[in-house]
Amino acid sequence: MTDKSDAFYKKLKSQLADTALWPTEYLYKFIIPADEDKVKEIHTIFNDMGAVINTKASSKGSYSSVSVNVKMKNPDAVIAKYKEVGEKIEGVISL
Numbered sequence: 001m002t003d004k005s006d007a008f009y010k011k012l013k014s015q016l017a018d019t020a021l022w023p024t025e026y027l028y029k030f031i032i033p034a035d036e037d038k039v040k041e042i043h044t045i046f047n048d049m050g051a052v053i054n055t056k057a058s059s060k061g062s063y064s065s066v067s068v069n070v071k072m073k074n075p076d077a078v079i080a081k082y083k084e085v086g087e088k089i090e091g092v093i094s095l
Contacts, residue, residue, distance in 0.1 A: 009079050016075035026078050028068040029095040030085060034061055038089050042066050045084055 051070035
């Protein structure tokens with residue numbers, strides 16, 4: 001973990017704590033290389049959480065946009081999922 005990502009997550013946690021009443025619905029957005037296994041991995045990460053997951057291929061088909069709408073209990077839980085996705089899925093971009 002770099003100092004830059006630590007600062008990002010600290011700022012995100014503060015923003016989440018200030019802008020929502022927890023637990024709340026949270027919308028994750030990821031861009032991943034077009035690979036069915038990577039899409040399945042996102043499904044696995046959010047499995048058994050009641051998440052609504054939508055996937056859309058880019059116009060050239062080289063990337064997939066994945067939106068995950070799920071009820072999260074607090075900002076720490078949101079950040080933990082971002083970190084888990086980042087660690088498990090190579091080439092992911094979190095939006």
